[in-house]
Structure formats: structure tokens, C-alpha cells
Amino acid sequence: MTRALGAAVRRWARAVRWYLRELTGESEYDRYRERQLHRHPLAPVPTRREYEVLRARHREAHPQGRCC
Template identity: 80%
Template sequence: MNARQWAGAVRWYLRELTGEAEYDRYCERRRRHHPLAPVPTRREYEVLRTLHRETHPQGRCC
């Protein structure tokens, strides 16, 4: 594995870890399924995500 591949793997991991990739996937899905609807900003997305978590709690054992 060369330095470029290693850096790409680290970048991918950090984006997955921080949730940045999740927002990008959401934007792609939103554009694909609702092409005329505006895409929320990252801040708006985080607010929507937090509201959804609060209204739809999931119990976890671990």
C-alpha cells in the first residue's frame, strides 16, 4: 500500500467516524429521490437528525 492509498484509507475512516460521510450519502439520496427539493445545509441536517433521534428513541442493551 503506497502513501496515497494509505492517506485515502485514513481519510475514509475519519469521514465515517465523524459522520461527514453520512451527510454526503444523505445529500446524494435526497437529490436522487427528490430532485426538485432543496438539500438542507449540514446544520439543518444535524437539527433534523437530532429531532428524529429524540422522537424515535432506540433502546440498546450495550
């Protein structure tokens, strides 16, 4: 019984962690990094901080209007 309970708690913790990473945008860099490594294997991959700067510049250069 304790094994099953432990496995359920681990599954729940992984699900919560995944949800929070998606909600906060933390997983965006991981997806970007994987995409860059796949598409441009020899090019240097920006660090997380460099990526955030690039992302902020892009948002400023390409504002999106919102209705609400």
C-alpha cells in the same frame, strides 16, 4: 521507487480519511445529500447544519434502547 512510495502514501492517506469520516459520521450528510438529489431533484436540499438538526430531532423522537 519514489513514485511507487508516493502512490502508496496517497492510498494510505485516502484510506485513513475514509475511515475517519465513516467513524465520525461526517459522510452521512454526503450520502443523505446524494439520496435527496436523486429521489427529489427539484426539492431544496437542507444544509449540513439543517440536516444535523433534523437528525437530532429524529433521534429524540425515536429513542433506541440499548442493552449495554
